[in-house]
Amino acid sequence: MVKILVAGGAGYIGSHVVKAILKAGHQAVVYDDLSSGQRINLFPQAEFIQGDILDYAALKEAMSRNIDAVVHLAGKKAVGESMLVPEKYAVNNITGALNIINAMAECGVKHIVFSSSAAVYGMPEYLPVDEKHPLNPINYYGFTKLEFERNLEWYSRLKDFSYMALRYFNAVGYDAEGDIRGKELNPQNLLPIIIEAATGKRECLNVFGNDYETRDGTCVRDYVHVTDLAKAHVMALEKLMDGAKSEVINLGTNTGTTVKEVIQAAEKVIGKKLNVKYVERRPGDPAELVASYDKAKKVLGWEPDYKNIEDIVRTTWNMENLG
Numbered sequence: 001m002v003k004i005l006v007a008g009g010a011g012y013i014g015s016h017v018v019k020a021i022l023k024a025g026h027q028a029v030v031y032d033d034l035s036s037g038q039r040i041n042l043f044p045q046a047e048f049i050q051g052d053i054l055d056y057a058a059l060k061e062a063m064s065r066n067i068d069a070v071v072h073l074a075g076k077k078a079v080g081e082s083m084l085v086p087e088k089y090a091v092n093n094i095t096g097a098l099n100i101i102n103a104m105a106e107c108g109v110k111h112i113v114f115s116s117s118a119a120v121y122g123m124p125e126y127l128p129v130d131e132k133h134p135l136n137p138i139n140y141y142g143f144t145k146l147e148f149e150r151n152l153e154w155y156s157r158l159k160d161f162s163y164m165a166l167r168y169f170n171a172v173g174y175d176a177e178g179d180i181r182g183k184e185l186n187p188q189n190l191l192p193i194i195i196e197a198a199t200g201k202r203e204c205l206n207v208f209g210n211d212y213e214t215r216d217g218t219c220v221r222d223y224v225h226v227t228d229l230a231k232a233h234v235m236a237l238e239k240l241m242d243g244a245k246s247e248v249i250n251l252g253t254n255t256g257t258t259v260k261e262v263i264q265a266a267e268k269v270i271g272k273k274l275n276v277k278y279v280e281r282r283p284g285d286p287a288e289l290v291a292s293y294d295k296a297k298k299v300l301g302w303e304p305d306y307k308n309i310e311d312i313v314r315t316t317w318n319m320e321n322l323g
Contacts, residue, residue: 002241003027005067005109007053007100008074009046010037012184013115013171013226017071018046019179020230021237031062032074038182053096056103063107069237072100073115075145078188082141093144098151105159111240112152113233116165116248118222118289120146127256128222128292131167131248138284149248156246164236164244169222169252169291171229173312174319183319190259191223191313194266195320197274205274207259209281218259220288222252225306225315235300244299252291253304265309269317 004021008014009030014037021028028046033053042048047065051058053074063070075093076082082089097114104112119142121133137143152163172191174180184192197205210217232251267273296302306312 002068014073015041016230041182059103069111130292173225173315212287220256228304256290
């Protein structure tokens with residue numbers, strides 16, 4: 001059994017990771033400032049420390065509790081906001097992340113799994129995108145993720161330190177067992193916005209562009225279930241604890257689904273037609289973005305369990321109806 005500090009462990013992805021850590025028989029310590037995480041997402045079996053990653057003294061105190069490894073998910077993640085308020089993302093995603101690894105170094109914690117993003121790649125030059133693809137972020141959020149990956153690489157050379165940076169594609173879905181009850185706050189992604197349209201929280205569902213060179217004119221994305229992401233974090237932690245070398249690894253499904261196909265799946269699961277409005281493309285949206293997860297399979301032994309978009313939508317809709 002190992003003791004893992006999960007920064008951002010009360011958030012959407014973080015709470016699923018904590019559940020997977022506990023399910024694997026490890027101890028979890030959640031470190032979260034509750035700015036976007038929620039108390040309802042905390043598990044009673046996990047210790048909770050309310051703290052900010054910008055508070056170095058509090059981080060160091062948390063690290064000193066016999067922590068074996070860290071999962072860092074305490075990042076700001078709204079792409080559009082990162083282009084309008086870059087200073088917020090610089091402070092949190094770079095300075096705050098550096099605080100984490102500096103506190104780790106000071107307290108002798110040797111392993112970290114980092115929540116990175118496909119945003120480090122920018123516009124895809126080929127598909128599916130593998131880890132050798134050029135790194136050319138087109139938004140400040142992606143830049144902050146890449147900048148911290150580079151710091152991890154340097155620290156792994158200069159310190160007795162190992163890491164895995166997991167580059168998520170489009171994280172979707174909810175815990176199918178209903179153990180996680182807190183809905184993601186201020187969602188930016190397609191599926192929770194579809195649910196908001198279906199439940200009347202939005203008047204209509206805006207789709208940005210239907211004139212792309214794809215099979216139905218809408219953007220193609222690789223949707224990976226959050227429970228599959230959580231499983232990969234535990235696998236990565238266990239590999240690092242067993243002495244594996246540092247890696248960057250994509251987490252996706254090798255499968256692209258169009259926006260229209262997600263909407264059609266949602267209409268089928270929910271049982272109603274959605275009010276869909278097609279509007280102008282957003283600048284910087286690639287027509288297609290699909291991951292190769294071959295390296296995740298080879299290094300971690302990881303395969304996504306959720307490959308059917310209807311099944312993914314169903315976990316989200318069920319979560320909405322838990323009440």
